[in-house]
Amino acid sequence: MIKHLRSAADLDAPTATLILDTAGEMAALAGREVKKLPTLRGRTVVNLFYEDSTRTRISFEAAAKRLSADVINFSAKGSSVSKGESLKDTALTLQAMGADAVVIRHPASGAPHRLAQWVDGSVVNAGDGTHEHPTQALLDAYTMRSRLGRLDGLKVAIVGDVLHSRVARSNVLLLTTLGAQVTLVGPPTLIPLNVAAALSPKTKVSYDLDSVLPDMDVVMMLRVQTERMQDSYFPSAREYSRRYGLDLARMRKLPEHAIVMHPGPMNRGMEITPEVADSSRSTIVEQVANGVSARMAVLYLLLGGKA
Amino acid sequence: MASPRADAPSKIILSASDLHRVVDRIAHQILEKTSGATGTVLLGIPTRGVPLARRLAARIHAFEGIDVPVGSLDITLYRDDLRLHATRALGKTELPGGGIDGRRVVLVDDVLFSGRTVRAALDALNDEGRPSSVQLAVLVDRGHRQLPIRADYVGKNIPTALSESVRVSLTESDGLDEVKLTGGEEK
Numbered sequence: 001m002i003k004h005l006r007s008a009a010d011l012d013a014p015t016a017t018l019i020l021d022t023a024g025e026m027a028a029l030a031g032r033e034v035k036k037l038p039t040l041r042g043r044t045v046v047n048l049f050y051e052d053s054t055r056t057r058i059s060f061e062a063a064a065k066r067l068s069a070d071v072i073n074f075s076a077k078g079s080s081v082s083k084g085e086s087l088k089d090t091a092l093t094l095q096a097m098g099a100d101a102v103v104i105r106h107p108a109s110g111a112p113h114r115l116a117q118w119v120d121g122s123v124v125n126a127g128d129g130t131h132e133h134p135t136q137a138l139l140d141a142y143t144m145r146s147r148l149g150r151l152d153g154l155k156v157a158i159v160g161d162v163l164h165s166r167v168a169r170s171n172v173l174l175l176t177t178l179g180a181q182v183t184l185v186g187p188p189t190l191i192p193l194n195v196a197a198a199l200s201p202k203t204k205v206s207y208d209l210d211s212v213l214p215d216m217d218v219v220m221m222l223r224v225q226t227e228r229m230q231d232s233y234f235p236s237a238r239e240y241s242r243r244y245g246l247d248l249a250r251m252r253k254l255p256e257h258a259i260v261m262h263p264g265p266m267n268r269g270m271e272i273t274p275e276v277a278d279s280s281r282s283t284i285v286e287q288v289a290n291g292v293s294a295r296m297a298v299l300y301l302l303l304g305g306k307a
Numbered sequence: 308m309a310s311p312r313a314d315a316p317s318k319i320i321l322s323a324s325d326l327h328r329v330v331d332r333i334a335h336q337i338l339e340k341t342s343g344a345t346g347t348v349l350l351g352i353p354t355r356g357v358p359l360a361r362r363l364a365a366r367i368h369a370f371e372g373i374d375v376p377v378g379s380l381d382i383t384l385y386r387d388d389l390r391l392h393a394t395r396a397l398g399k400t401e402l403p404g405g406g407i408d409g410r411r412v413v414l415v416d417d418v419l420f421s422g423r424t425v426r427a428a429l430d431a432l433n434d435e436g437r438p439s440s441v442q443l444a445v446l447v448d449r450g451h452r453q454l455p456i457r458a459d460y461v462g463k464n465i466p467t468a469l470s471e472s473v474r475v476s477l478t479e480s481d482g483l484d485e486v487k488l489t490g491g492e493e494k
Binding site for chain 2: 036
């Protein structure tokens with residue numbers, strides 16, 4: 001097993017499959033009365049969050065607690081970071097406290113890679129800048145596999161703000177490793193060609209959502225990340241929504257079995273309409289539940305064995 | 308536990324027909340001790356406990372026409388030696404419909420050795436529900452207990468040295484039925 005999970009590219013097909021299988025067992029355990037497992041008793045997991053997050057932080061916290069690990073939550077607000085402490089000094093503090101794993105979210109791409117050089121424990125990337133978010137990709141892959149039964153040969157459209165999306169990057173890497181065919185869809189300003197090619201040569205690119213939909217098994221809508229946009233990438237929110245938003249009319253173009261995903265948080269009315277988000281094809285709530293199982297699997301596989 | 312070399316001397320302890328007779332006997336004993344297997348659930352511990360539990364249920368069905376619920380109970384997440392080895396892949400836990408609350412659970416495993424697997428299984432059971440009682444059936448008891456645990460049904464007691472290893476093969480997982488003792492010092 002690997003020591004850190006910094007990028008979805010850290011995972012080869014057998015390792016990724018092992019994580020998904022383990023997540024399946026963890027999900028089965030979530031149905032019972034006593035959800036807690038003694039497996040990581042005495043281990044400490046630090047949630048190091050330099051960026052706001054609801055579901056990812058809570059998801060990691062729930063996962064670690066269900067495995068009986070001690071959880072320390074650290075958010076940059078209200079800590080010495082606001083007094084100017086560097087990532088390195090914070091890392092050394094955590095190291096001195098004996099963290100077995102550090103789950104980090106950071107606005108700077110690559111922060112988990114640096115952190116891994118300073119701490120002895122495992123580092124799990126919970127989203128770094130516009131770079132990667134590997135556990136999101138794992139829970140998405142898990143959701144696809146449990147809904148559609150397979151990943152190999154699956155056709156997946158990732159739609160929207162690919163440029164700023166760490167979710168898209170991790171998903172392209174992981175899904176390609178597991179044999180799925182990914183098509184990136186969005187306005188040309190938000191999908192530079194070199195990004196698609198650099199991620200995986202097998203990835204396709206399209207600027208026309210309507211022509212892509214009839215062929216897809218999965219459509220993953222991305223959030224338009226206005227907070228990361230310093231330039232204007234499209235003329236207006238309304239125009240974006242007209243061309244790349246998923247509404248009921250577009251959803252009907254999908255094959256009967258196809259599912260609609262969104263990593264959250266959603267801009268309802270922008271990239272996805274409420275009717276689509278709340279339809280039976282949408283797996284958005286399921287993705288959150290699967291997130292806990294997938295993160296339990298990652299924590300168990302990183303921390304469960306011999307250090 | 309270091310596994311013995313491939314060329315280490317080995318001895319067949321149970322042949323296929325011995326093994327079938329032993330499973331038949333345990334099935335009879337379960338029927339006898341549980342007054343006809345009423346309110347009883349068989350839970351196999353992966354890997355080889357699971358097919359053994361299924362065989363016991365099949366034999367009980369053949370003898371008395373009773374369908375005993377069968378399931379599996381993976382104990383990996385409850386092991387006390389997780390930190391001594393590389394991470395282990397998980398097995399399947401599948402409880403039969405109706406669960407285990409208020410029922411008599413018979414745990415089924417292939418080899419009883421230190422007793423630590425059974426200890427972990429008891430902890431796992433505790434989180435799954437509250438059986439009225441728990442019993443243990445094993446194909447082979449090789450001794451060397453490290454915990455105060457004993458089996459209710461034993462296929463065969465085999466005195467072993469710690470350096471020896473007991474290898475159970477079942478058709479379902481290994482293509483043949485056989486119990487072998489390997490390794491140990493040459494006499």
